[in-house]
Amino acid sequence: MTDTIVETNRPIGVYTRPKGGGGWRDWVTTVDHKKIGILYGATALVFFVVGGCEALLIRLQLATPNGTILGADTHNQVFTMHGVTMIFLAAMPLAAAFGNYLIPLQIGARDVAFPRLNALSFWVFLAGAIFLNLSWVLGGAPDGGWFGYAPNSGIIYSPSVGMDFYAIGLQITGIASLVSAINLTVTILNMRAPGMTLFKMPVFTWMMLVVQLLLVFAMPVIAVALFLLIFSRQFGANFFNTEMGADPLLWQHLFWIFGHPEVYILILPSFGIISEVIPTFSRKPIFGYEFMVFSGIAIGFMGWGVWAHHMFASGIGPLSVAAFSLSTMFIAVPTGVKILNWLATMWGGKIKFTAPMLFAIGVMSMFTIGGLSGVTHAMSPADTQQTDTYYIVAHFHYVIFGGIIFGLFSGFYFWWPKVFGHMLNETMGKVNFWVMLVGFNLTFGPMHTLGLQGMSRRIDTYSPGFGFELWNMVSSIGSFIIATSVLIFVINVLVSAVKAKGQPHCGPDPWDARSLEWLTPNPTPEHNFDEVPVVESLDEFWHRKYGTDEEGNIVRVATAEEVCQDGSATGVHLPSPSYWPLVFSAGLPLVGLGLIFSLWLTIPGGIMVVGSLFAWVFEPVDDPDGPHGHHDDSEETTTEEAPVV
Helix, strand or coil: CEEEEEEEECCCHHHCCCCCCCCHHHHHHCCCHHHHHHHHHHHHHHHHHHHHHHHHHHHHHHCCCCCCCCCHHHHHHHHHHHHHHHHHHHHHHHHHHHHHHHHHHHCCCCCCCCHHHHHHHHHHHHHHHHHHHHCCCCCCCCCCCCCCCCCCCCCCCCCCCHHHHHHHHHHHHHHHHHHHHHHHHHHHHHCCCCCCCHHHCCHHHHHHHHHHHHHHHHHHHHHHHHHHHHHHHHHCCCCCCHHHCCCCHHHHHHHHHHHHHHHHHHHHHHHHHHHHHHHHHHCCCCCCHHHHHHHHHHHHHHHHHCHHHHHHHHCCCHHHHHHHHHHHHHCHHHHHHHHHHHHHHHCCCCCCCCHHHHHHHHHHHHHHHHHHHHHHHHCHHHHHHHCCEHHHHHHHHHHHHHHHHHHHHHHHHHHHHHHHCCCCCHHHHHHHHHHHHHHHHHHHHHHHHHHHHCCECCCCCCCCCCCCHHHHHHHHHHHHHHHHHHHHHHHHHHHHHHHHCCCCCCCCCCCCCCCHHHHCCCCCCCCCCCCCCCCCCCCHHHHHHEEECCCCCEEECCCHHHHCCCCCCCCCCCCCCCCHHHHHHHHHHHHHHHHHCCHHHHHHHHHHHHHHHHHHHHCCCCCCCCHHHCCCCCCCEEEEEEEEC
């Protein structure tokens, strides 16, 4: 047996993988799940601010009777884009940010199953988000409400191009959600560390798995609805035209079959986040782990059977009303299980009221209020009274803002050192919480009263003398307090980053945490784990730090520094970067603009989409010179020893 040297030449031409070296090119070509998670988070926070500014304009318009800040048409556009931005461009991608960054770490993997597909999901999302907001300067924003009810969204009642941007833009962002869902599902099911069974996964990963499965089944439904809307507006189809024998309720059914699972797509990541935060700061394991998991699965499953409570006032019939009333009542049960388990986790614990913990408690309390107001919709008479009033706006925001945004902020403060290597200021974090809590309740609490007084939602103004003045003014003041809380968070981020410059990174375990992502240094190294861990129990990281003495008392057996990996491993193979997810995504807005303005524009867009897919297929699996794979950039060829007989 002899040894010979085999040379592997670096690929040349258009298929060459991009080289590293730092800077912006690393970010636009990366396939690293952590960088993609950061890109998702940063982009979504920008749109969160944009959506917040749109909300402030609405509240300025409604602060006093006969408001003149916005005209009727402009108000409809701002109102529609506020909902679209907050749900599809802020809340969903913020959840995707946590999922992308944390899921591989929590299951002991070095990346997701399909890294290039992961990059594609972000760039397609960004393309769709930009496309939607181009409508402001290319003919007017969507004006049919974020729900796009037919026939209001049709060409007769919405003749501008805004609803075309809505239908195509959401179709593009839907592609991003669908491919990401498939990717993360495969990652969770196939890439767990040795010994990590499904019931040794953290609750956050479990909730994200349920979310991905909901997305896989829900996104095709809204995709079909949007295709019908596109064909109705662009090609004269009559899917929702009553004069041609169609029924506009078809849109409502399709939208809410997607839309109510969408509520749980939004809320379950927040439930997962606080299910990691509460045990950490209660100094106890999560109470009833199996019940927490199965209640999340039950919420996801039952979420498909409640959509028609949005349609009780549409005349769907008594049998449907009875069935969906019962399902709306029953879905409160698994949600209640979660709340009781969180309370039981805190009971008897040595609670530390840190900023993440305060936001987690905020989720429990505010979502409970939103859930209780939602259960009233299970009763058809109450629902009929509340439908299309500000009571619905109050309920919706207590669930969405109180349940989701508070949870996301809890995650920001909790995992910030994991992502960036330094802590956010705790004092400012607590101030951030209390200001947001006060502003939130001042904004949306009075809307319950306004709704019960009869104030219609979706209106651009109201006349004096109906008793709406006081509570609208209070609500508008509250909205600016919320804006102040977000500004405090931004200041906290900037100040903390400046103070961290030149300082050593914080320790690997600043919270005395429990799950596997804290086994790595802060910030997480590119390869995640020096060695893929072997998992023996739930809360594996905590069990490596603590044991029991002869009397059964819990005692520390190792420090975090002794347990954690130092991130010094070299030679770990990782996938190389790629240009083609970005090129593919850049082609989609051109196709969309072509469908709206000129079919000629679809040609370059289609060439970019098809060409990038072709290049994707023929791109080398790995570039030997790619730094992402920890190869030596200084060599033009690599050598490996191959045995020859």
